[in-house]
Amino acid sequence: MFKSEALTVSEPVNQQIYRQLRKAIITCQVLPGVLLSEKDIAGQFNVSRQPVREAFIKLAEAGLVQILPQRGTYVTKISVKKVIDGQFIRDAVECAIIKRAAQEITDSDLSLLEKNLKEQIDANKRKDIGYFLEKDDEFHQIIMNVIDCPMAWETVENIKAMMDRVRYLTLEDISPPEDLVKQHEKIVIALKKHDPEMATLALHEHLATILNTIKIVSQHHNAWFVD
Incomplete structure (x- = not known):
């Protein structure tokens, strides 16, 4: 897990989770190759899995994670x-x-x-x-x-x-x-x-x-x- 900040009402939840996960990956709080648990992160932020899933998709678009069906979401290594x-x-x-x-x-x-x-x-x-x-x-x-x-x-x-x-x-x-x-x-x-x-x-x-x-x-x- 990583150090997270409290969510606010000023912007969509999925955007806030994306931003915090992005920062955690970039600053190596979450290391390359690590499996990200949708359930655990949803629990950490006290939200449903949907905004976490949406954050994962955006992270994948940025090349920071790889979503593998039936296997999970992994932090990518640096290319x-x-x-x-x-x-x-x-x-x-x-x-x-x-x-x-x-x-x-x-x-x-x-x-x-x-x-x-x-x-x-x-x-x-x-x-x-x-x-x-x-x-x-x-x-x-x-x-x-x-x-x-x-x-x-x-x-x-x-x-x-x-x-x-x-x-x-x-x-x-x-x-x-x-x-x-x-x-x-x-x-x-x-x-x-x-x-x-x-x-x-x-x-x-x-x-x-x-x-x-x-x-x-x-x-x-x-x-x-x-x-």
């Missing part, structure tokens, strides 16, 4: 190929977005990014990896919001689930948060200058980090990876 493919797609989407964002970004947007950077630094000082990952995601989402294209973030969030598991495993020593903060700072500097090419290059270098770190982390945790 190196899917991580590399996901990085390629994410790079294409986000680099296209930041070119426009560099031209359209406002002082208000830049203030949000500056505030976010401070929160990243604070999370790193407190060694709060989970919170740092949230702030990392928020950083990229703020940039996407500049061009008012919600579908872009939805697309990226769906394809990067496998990538997020690698990100979490590398934050301890392979790709420390302070290095990622410096990369984010370079992106903000480029956005302040309203320089599309500089911003695109900084973002491309940032997103490409995972291509190097995945080789190392897959060796450290060989049993959790496939291909």
Whole structure:
């Protein structure tokens, strides 16, 4: 089982269970290869099995679990190929977005990014990896919001689930948060200058980090990876 939070009435139950299970899988509270019990999770949240089943389906769409009829639902191992493919797609989407964002970004947007950077630094000082990952995601989402294209973030969030598991495993020593903060700072500097090419290059270098770190982390945790 994993550490869960109380459900609220602010959003559908299946969405909340999906989000909490997604986080638990990404942060390795629930490890690759583990069998997820629909009954146990329903009991943990004190709900019927239906919203849990719906959450499982969404997790399967994100590539985080595999639903095997008559056998159960298993947390998938991390696919190196899917991580590399996901990085390629994410790079294409986000680099296209930041070119426009560099031209359209406002002082208000830049203030949000500056505030976010401070929160990243604070999370790193407190060694709060989970919170740092949230702030990392928020950083990229703020940039996407500049061009008012919600579908872009939805697309990226769906394809990067496998990538997020690698990100979490590398934050301890392979790709420390302070290095990622410096990369984010370079992106903000480029956005302040309203320089599309500089911003695109900084973002491309940032997103490409995972291509190097995945080789190392897959060796450290060989049993959790496939291909």
